[in-house]
Amino acid sequence: MNIIAYIAVVIFIVGFICKVRVWTKVPAPLKIVTTPAPITYPGVILRMASEVFLFRSLFRGNKLLWLGGWIFHISLLFIVLRHLRYFFYPVPAWIMSLQTIGIYAGYIILLPLIYLLLRRWTVEINSYISNAMDYFTLFLIIGIAFTGILMKQYIRVDLVDVKAFMLGLLTLHPTISPGDILFLVHFLLVLFLILYFPFSKLMHAGGIFFSPTRNQRDNAREIRHITPWSNI
Amino acid sequence: MVSEKIEAPILTGSITVPKIKENASIDQKCHHAAEKHMEKLGFPGVKPVDWKEKALKKMKELLKKYRSLKVYLDTCVRCGSCADKCHYFLGTGDPKNMPVARQELFRKIYKRYFTVEGKVLGGLTNAEDLTEEVLEEWYTYFHQCSQCRRCSVFCPYGIDTAEISMAAREIMDSIGVGQKYCNEVLGKVYDLGNNLGMPGPALRNTLDFFEEDIQETTGVDVKLPLDVVGAEVLLVSPSADFFSAPHVDSLVGYAKIFHKAGISWTLSSYASEFANFGMFIGSYAVMKKVATRILDEARRLKVKRLIVGECGHAWRVGYSFWNTLIGPLDFLDPKYPIPQHICEFSLDLVNSGAVKFDKSANDEFTVTYHDSCNVARATRMGDKPGGQFEIPRALIRACCNKFVDMPDDVNREKTFCCGGGGGLLTEEIMDLRVKGTQPKAQALKDLMESHQVNLMVMICAICKAHFSHVLPHYGIPMETVGGVHQLINNAIVL
Numbered sequence: 001m002n003i004i005a006y007i008a009v010v011i012f013i014v015g016f017i018c019k020v021r022v023w024t025k026v027p028a029p030l031k032i033v034t035t036p037a038p039i040t041y042p043g044v045i046l047r048m049a050s051e052v053f054l055f056r057s058l059f060r061g062n063k064l065l066w067l068g069g070w071i072f073h074i075s076l077l078f079i080v081l082r083h084l085r086y087f088f089y090p091v092p093a094w095i096m097s098l099q100t101i102g103i104y105a106g107y108i109i110l111l112p113l114i115y116l117l118l119r120r121w122t123v124e125i126n127s128y129i130s131n132a133m134d135y136f137t138l139f140l141i142i143g144i145a146f147t148g149i150l151m152k153q154y155i156r157v158d159l160v161d162v163k164a165f166m167l168g169l170l171t172l173h174p175t176i177s178p179g180d181i182l183f184l185v186h187f188l189l190v191l192f193l194i195l196y197f198p199f200s201k202l203m204h205a206g207g208i209f210f211s212p213t214r215n216q217r218d219n220a221r222e223i224r225h226i227t228p229w230s231n232i
Numbered sequence: 233m234v235s236e237k238i239e240a241p242i243l244t245g246s247i248t249v250p251k252i253k254e255n256a257s258i259d260q261k262c263h264h265a266a267e268k269h270m271e272k273l274g275f276p277g278v279k280p281v282d283w284k285e286k287a288l289k290k291m292k293e294l295l296k297k298y299r300s301l302k303v304y305l306d307t308c309v310r311c312g313s314c315a316d317k318c319h320y321f322l323g324t325g326d327p328k329n330m331p332v333a334r335q336e337l338f339r340k341i342y343k344r345y346f347t348v349e350g351k352v353l354g355g356l357t358n359a360e361d362l363t364e365e366v367l368e369e370w371y372t373y374f375h376q377c378s379q380c381r382r383c384s385v386f387c388p389y390g391i392d393t394a395e396i397s398m399a400a401r402e403i404m405d406s407i408g409v410g411q412k413y414c415n416e417v418l419g420k421v422y423d424l425g426n427n428l429g430m431p432g433p434a435l436r437n438t439l440d441f442f443e444e445d446i447q448e449t450t451g452v453d454v455k456l457p458l459d460v461v462g463a464e465v466l467l468v469s470p471s472a473d474f475f476s477a478p479h480v481d482s483l484v485g486y487a488k489i490f491h492k493a494g495i496s497w498t499l500s501s502y503a504s505e506f507a508n509f510g511m512f513i514g515s516y517a518v519m520k521k522v523a524t525r526i527l528d529e530a531r532r533l534k535v536k537r538l539i540v541g542e543c544g545h546a547w548r549v550g551y552s553f554w555n556t557l558i559g560p561l562d563f564l565d566p567k568y569p570i571p572q573h574i575c576e577f578s579l580d581l582v583n584s585g586a587v588k589f590d591k592s593a594n595d596e597f598t599v600t601y602h603d604s605c606n607v608a609r610a611t612r613m614g615d616k617p618g619g620q621f622e623i624p625r626a627l628i629r630a631c632c633n634k635f636v637d638m639p640d641d642v643n644r645e646k647t648f649c650c651g652g653g654g655g656l657l658t659e660e661i662m663d664l665r666v667k668g669t670q671p672k673a674q675a676l677k678d679l680m681e682s683h684q685v686n687l688m689v690m691i692c693a694i695c696k697a698h699f700s701h702v703l704p705h706y707g708i709p710m711e712t713v714g715g716v717h718q719l720i721n722n723a724i725v726l
Contacts, residue, residue, distance in 0.1 A: 019306065028299040029516065031552045032392065034384050034609055036617035036645060051388065060646075061313035061386030069311070069388075119312075124252050126312045128327045129336070132356040133349075134310055199349040204389055207307030212300050213381075213390035218612055220552045221569050224559045229297060230516065 001177035001184070005169055008191040015198025016206065023210040029230035033216035044217055051214060065119070072112035078105035079148075086159075086166045106148055113142050133200065140193055147186035157183045238663045240670075240705035241323060245678070247642075247671045249316045250325035257326040260664035262375040262656070265410035272419040273518055276408040283407040284362050288345055290406040291399075295346065300395040305342045307389045308335060314383035314393070319648045320376050323667030328373045331383035331393040337369055338396050367409065374400040375411055376664060378654035379512065379545075380605035385645055394654070398514030405513055413658035414509045421522055425504045426471035432459075432501030438474050439499070442484055452726045454491040456483075459533070460498035465490070466530050467497050467574075468506045469541030470693035478714045479696055482542050485717030488724050489578050492587045497539075503529035506546040507693065511553075512655030519549065520557045527558040536565040539572045542715050544604035544692030545653065547573060551611040575624050575691060575716060576613050582630050589723040594632035597687040599719065600679050601628055601637065602672065602699075603647035604692035618644075624691055624716050631723040636683045642675040650690075652698030665698065666705050673706040680708070689714045 038044050050056040055073075059066040082102025085091045117138050120130040151157050161178040168175035177184065197203070209215065267277030280286060295302050314331040316322065321329035328334060336358060343350030343359035350359035360366065379394035404410065420429035439456040446454045457463065467490075473483040490497045503526040510519030530538055538561065540550050550571045554561070561570045569576065581587045601624060613619040621644045628635050642648055651668030679685040690696060690713070700710040 023299060023303055026296060026299040026302050030556055032300060034381060034390055035612055039617065055388055057386055058313050058388040065311060065313060125315045125330060128252055129310045129312060129315060129330060129332050131358040201309045204307045204309050207303050208389045210299060210303045211390040213384050213392050218617060220555055224555045226556060230556060
């Protein structure tokens with residue numbers, strides 16, 4: 001179990017970095033920003049923030065999907081933050097303060113997940129564009145949420161064991177993993193998710209920052225935009 | 233294959249998502265470019281035996297040259313926000329015209345040959361081998377994208393299908409599979425400097441005719457100068473302005489406004505084309521070569537300013553790309569934007585009081601404005617974001633009494649393509665073009681009924697040509713289509 005965990009984490013980190021490195025290295029030879037667009041850097045930061053935190057373009061494209069997508073991501077954020085309590089000893093106060101909202105988020109997240117799944121299944125155009133991995137990713141996350149809720153609500157696991165195990169992993173002094181099946185399933189699914197992350201569409205989390213139609217300034221006439229190969 | 237039957241969809245009163253009809257527009261296929269037209273642009277004349285290896289090699293090259301392509305292929309989550317935003321999908325119901333599905337035609341090959349997951353998981357990620365069938369599909373559907381970027385407005389990651397269709401076309405050109413319309417037109421630009429293949433003397437004759445016509449109708453001696461060394465301004469306009477209706481009315485409008493402003497100007501017979509189809513075929517080299525004619529001519533004629541006429545995609549090339557392609561244009565007067573759009577130029581004159589309009593000259597018209605896709609989503613005018621919307625509208629309001637704006641969902645950056653952009657302004661796919669016009673035709677028809685609109689003006693030569701040809705299929709007279717400077721032509725006090 002320890003080895004699997006380390007392998008998954010290493011693949012995640014290396015894979016993520018490699019992908020981002022490629023994106024950084026490939027030039028954007030032309031100004032292709034989608035206008036109207038900001039002219040200054042602070043404007044670009046504001047535009048990116050509105051995309052990253054509020055999903056502005058998606059809001060303009062499809063309100064219901066926006067609602068589903070946004071609730072899903074914000075829930076995920078609180079869930080991940082809440083789970084940090086298993087990686088710190090003592091647990092910092094700010095993580096403790098997120099305990100209640102994090103637990104609610106863990107239940108709420110099922111709603112958008114089920115909506116996203118049903119949408120792919122039942123709406124004709126979405127069903128047409130969905131492939132096996134789109135469903136797989138949703139099922140994987142639903143599985144993680146479901147096992148998480150089971151542990152929290154119905155079949156309690158020994159959290160002291162779990163925390164000792166996590167701290168062991170984190171401090172590179174691995175201990176024997178807890179024997180609790182439900183925890184192991186939950187943990188393995190998470191490991192699989194992060195292992196799969198760099199090879200999948202989940203990389204949209206990084207991709208958005210490299211999108212020339214969103215991160216460029218609209219100043220083509222004012223400042224000559226040149227990159228090595230295009231300056232021929 | 234020329235479409236025998238042209239079917240205009242019935243306008244139902246609203247723009248709705250159609251039922252999926254597999255292969256509904258598969259017969260709408262552009263003619264292939266002939267060997268001589270391919271070779272003229274430096275592409276192989278015929279498809280080589282090892283086309284597949286060559287195509288993949290080209291793909292690999294482009295993935296290293298264009299961040300947009302690489303990031304967009306990696307990032308799409310198939311959320312479907314773009315799916316119902318394409319006019320060709322709304323008009324035909326062919327699922328491969330959904331932007332995400334169009335991208336997938338490219339992405340499945342990218343996955344198969346350039347990603348770990350595609351190689352390992354294969355079809356589960358939608359990865360697919362590059363075959364003759366796939367190439368056919370590419371040719372058909374990447375020539376059913378007008379590169380209008382409407383999808384990119386609604387994509388949470390800004391994925392621009394135009395970038396992908398440009399790359400696909402560049403790959404196809406590199407293996408001898410090019411599109412006739414664009415490549416033939418580009419050949420004419422290489423030879424004679426304009427899309428129409430019109431030589432200098434013919435251009436002079438046309439301009440003489442306009443001068444006589446203005447003299448007759450107004451009694452004023454307005455000149456349309458050609459190849460004048462030392463003029464203050466070089467005006468580069470789409471060549472359609474010299475010959476086509478309603479384009480010519482805008483050209484006369486430019487001439488009158490230069491006359492009234494008392495600024496010396498000239499057209500050029502060498503750089504007699506603003507359009508740059510190099511963008512449509514995704515070729516940086518061709519685009520640069522076409523643009524270079526204008527640079528060379530601006531230098532030779534020793535002009536101080538570069539002003540450009542009403543053309544949408546060319547304004548994108550001029551505004552967004554010229555500085556990169558042929559810049560820095562530092563021999564021009566830095567007091568003015570380089571290049572300057574004719575609408576920016578005219579509005580400045582209006583605001584300074586140098587030109588006056590008799591608005592009543594346009595009283596027979598209730599006017600609306602069509603935002604052309606490239607102007608709206610890929611450029612700016614003036615010094616504030618959104619100037620590309622406000623400046624043409626301010627001009628229209630200055631020279632006519634009755635103006636009605638389009639509804640929000642088809643206006644400004646949410647505007648729909650006319651249906652003929654991106655190198656698709658060709659007869660053999662007329663059925664597709666007519667169907668792609670449905671959303672904008674619907675919006676126009678509504679305004680005609682609710683506000684008695686009888687003129688839709690625009691600043692794009694392709695939009696003008698396409699709409700005047702296609703709107704009659706929807707029972708809308710071709711005279712409903714006009715240019716912004718056509719209104720100026722009517723109303724300017726000489």
